Amino acid sequence: MTALLSPARPLIRAAAVLLSCAATVPAGLAAAPAAAAPTGPAVYRVAPGASVQAALDAAAPGDVVELAAGRYPGSVTLSTDRVTLRGQGVATVLVPDPADRSACARAGDGVCVTGSSDPQGAPVHTVSGVVVEALAVAGFPRNGVGAAVTDRLTVRGVAAHDNGLQGISVEMSTRTALTDNEARDNGQAGIFVANWYDRKGGALETLGTEVSENRLTGNRIGLQLRRVRGLTVAANLASGNCGGVFVVGDDGVPRAGALTVRDNVVRANNRYCPPNPRLDFVQGTGILLTGTEDVTVAGNQVSDHTGASPMSGGIVLYPSVVGVPNARATVTGNALRDNRPADLADRDPRGTGNTFTGNVCGASEPAGHC
Numbered sequence: 270m271t272a273l274l275s276p277a278r279p280l281i282r283a284a285a286v287l288l289s290c291a292a293t294v295p296a297g298l299a300a301a302p303a304a305a306a307p308t309g310p311a312v313y314r315v316a317p318g319a320s321v322q323a324a325l326d327a328a329a330p331g332d333v334v335e336l337a338a339g340r341y342p343g344s345v346t347l348s349t350d351r352v353t354l355r356g357q358g359v360a361t362v363l364v365p366d367p368a369d370r371s372a373c374a375r376a377g378d379g380v381c382v383t384g385s386s387d388p389q390g391a392p393v394h395t396v397s398g399v400v401v402e403a404l405a406v407a408g409f410p411r412n413g414v415g416a417a418v419t420d421r422l423t424v425r426g427v428a429a430h431d432n433g434l435q436g437i438s439v440e441m442s443t444r445t446a447l448t449d450n451e452a453r454d455n456g457q458a459g460i461f462v463a464n465w466y467d468r469k470g471g472a473l474e475t476l477g478t479e480v481s482e483n484r485l486t487g488n489r490i491g492l493q494l495r496r497v498r499g500l501t502v503a504a505n506l507a508s509g510n511c512g513g514v515f516v517v518g519d520d521g522v523p524r525a526g527a528l529t530v531r532d533n534v535v536r537a538n539n540r541y542c543p544p545n546p547r548l549d550f551v552q553g554t555g556i557l558l559t560g561t562e563d564v565t566v567a568g569n570q571v572s573d574h575t576g577a578s579p580m581s582g583g584i585v586l587y588p589s590v591v592g593v594p595n596a597r598a599t600v601t602g603n604a605l606r607d608n609r610p611a612d613l614a615d616r617d618p619r620g621t622g623n624t625f626t627g628n629v630c631g632a633s634e635p636a637g638h639c
Contacts (some may be wrong), residue, residue, distance in 0.1 A: 356404025377411030384418030560589025
């Protein structure tokens, strides 16, 4: 019988505890530490066929649930602070299970990291310090990884692909670290960071969220930041999407912005994505700012975009869908080439205080920004 091993305790534990760690238990059950054992972090090792959720339910703050290589049908939920879910890289794959009736599966997500909020969307209980790393989530109807109302969440080394909505979605969360992930061929964004996906309102202050060194390909939008503030997007690759990096705001207060997009490679995002009720068709857009304030776009390499959308171009400023202009954007020190119809395009006639300095490029709208 394939089994879930009991938690591996530190070597200083008593011999009885060490013997317990070497034992196996029936699939789907997590072995409890011996009653006399001192408290401390544990590692729950899970093999294919055993219950990942049972191990997560048994884990205490600081514990690690480690998955062996293999396929794991079903969705999982992390709701305990400072628990780590770790795989063996892309050899560990979470896939949907049609028989799974958990709340996470009914929502259509693969990995759920969820706190709680009141009916107006204000946080009630925040899940803190969770880590999801070194695994793949593929084929879920909604999000590969779906997180909401979290603090200090880390998602790294995750391959999120072929999911119906977002590869990795983080809503109403602070101090998030999304790094070294691959998000490809998802229905909407590869990575999505927002206050809420389905609600308006003022932008969320993320308190220093970082999105860095991710690879985003084949999505509608590589990276979408919507109604958020106070974060950094750095050293990502966005290529082969319909649009590369979108920073999106509206008439909510506080405004979206006060963030930095720097040192990214944004190249050939030329797929065609049809319009939806809130957005024109997307094709050939590198970095787009719409309805934002105080955004810095610096040191990016943006190339090889071509399209006929109103948003097509290398770096584009565009009014939001409700007509809110961009304010005080700083576009500086970027290297742009072969973007059509323009490397730099300010198509936001009501925008105020937006500046273009030190960029290397061939053509701009209006002329003079290169």
